[in-house]
Amino acid sequence: MSHPKLLLTMGDACGIGPEIIARLWDSQEAPQDVCVVGDLSVMRRAVRQLGLSLPVARLDAPDEAAPPNCLPVWQPPGLxxxxxxxxxGQVDARAGAAAAACIEAAVxxxxxGQGLAIVTAPIHKEALHAAGLPYPGHTEMLQALATTAGQAPPPVRMMLANDELRTVLVTIHMSLRQAIEAIDVPRVLETIRIADQALRSAGIASPRIAVAGLNPHAGEGGLFGDEEIVHIAPAIAEARAAGLQASGPFAPDTVFMRARRxxxxxxVAMVHDHGLIPVKYLGVEQGVNVTLGLPxxxxxxxxxxxxxxAGRGIADASSLRAALQMARRLSRAG
Structure with missing residues (x-):
């Protein structure tokens, strides 16, 4: 009988991914609805390095029922x-290739229909590139894997969230100069729409979305830049005309505080660091990255x-635990 589970990819074998995964099973809350997608030998090493007496069971399929009291691992072909x-603790192309293969297999x-959702342990972008993968990160790779042949890629956005704050990014992994050039009305409007849809899917009936400006003081009426006037405010106006509760643009240095309250x-933040620093400052142990717009x-x-x-057995698994809890809630809501 098929038992679709949350699929937890191993991440970079040279990083802390395998050990924080093993740490999850070393608790009274060992997940029963999760299958690890990874390398058996790497996961067994992680168990040994943590000093655990935890069997690692090899599954023949990701939706196979796992034996009790073990860490279930499905090792996809091609590792x-x-x-x-x-x-x-070092960049290695083999680790990058293995991480990518696990992500591809999970997708x-x-x-x-063999999995309910995907939770990804951390990958290393340099290792990914060393393995010949053209993606700057998880988000772009998942977008490519979710694209149907002959069709345009689905518009995706990155959201970082904890119990106090949610931020959604207009631009992600690109230089600051490129990010500024990429900001325009369609991109900002699309981000607002994706954020609204995601929040509604999570159970918020009428999401209140604040849109941060790009420049100091949100441009101060054009004194410090005109991106707010030319690109951001018109996108907010279109969103409001469509019935969305979007407001702004607000000064980036205060809007996150208002949202937290x-x-x-x-x-909605224009660039990567504007949006991620506030959430991470509140504590990486509870922050969760959610890719919006994927099927x-x-x-x-x-x-x-x-x-x-890596390999020292001291990495904190709290953020990974929070990511599993979030995936569980979102997959049920969907």
């Missing part, structure tokens, strides 16, 4: 045979591979 030779499984349900649920912890502590 490098010598992955354990990749040194922990296929969800598309085929409950005035807004989410903030399936995908979440991840809001931290990276932490090469400096």
């Amino acid at each position: 490098p045979a010598d992955l354990l030779s990749a040194v922990q 296929r499984a969800v598309q085929q 409950g005035e807004f349900d989410a903030v 399936f649920v995908r979440t991840s912890p809001d931290h990276g591979t932490a090469f400096d502590i």
Whole structure:
């Protein structure tokens, strides 16, 4: 009998992904509805490094029922045979290739009904590039994998969220100069619409969306830049005309505080660091990255591979636990 689960990809084998995954099963809250998509030998090493007496069970399919009291792992085909030779804490093309293969396999499984949602442990962008993958990160890779042949890619956005604040980004992984050039009315409007739809799907009937400006003081009427006048305000006006509760543009240095106090349900930010710094400052242990606009649920912890502590058994699994909880809620809501 098929048992579709949350599919948890291993991440970069040289980072903390495998050990924070193993840490989840070393608790009274060991997830029963999760299948790890990864390399058996890497996951067994992580269990040993944590000093756990935890069996690692190999599943033949991601939706196979797992034996009790074990860490269930589905190892997809195509992983490098010598992955354990990749040194922990260092960039390695083999780790990048394995991480990508696990993500690709998880997407296929969800598309085929063998998984409920995808939760991704951290990957390393340099390792991904070393393996010949052209994507700057998870978001862009998942967008490509979700694209139907012959059709345009689905518009996706990155949301970082915790219990106090949600931010959705207009631009993601590009230089600041490129990001500024990429901001226009259609892109800002699309971000507002995607944020609104995602919040409604999460159970917020009438989302209140604040839109942050780009420039200091939101441009101060054009004194410090005209992006607010030319691109951002017209997009907000179109969103409001369509019935969305969007407002702004607000000064980026104060709008997140207002949202945290409950005035807004989410903030749309123009560039990566404007939106992510406030959420991460509140604590990476509870932050969750959610990719909006995909035809399936995908979440991840809001931290990276932490090469400096990889293999030492001290990495905190709190953000990964929060990502699983978020994926669980969103997949049920959908």
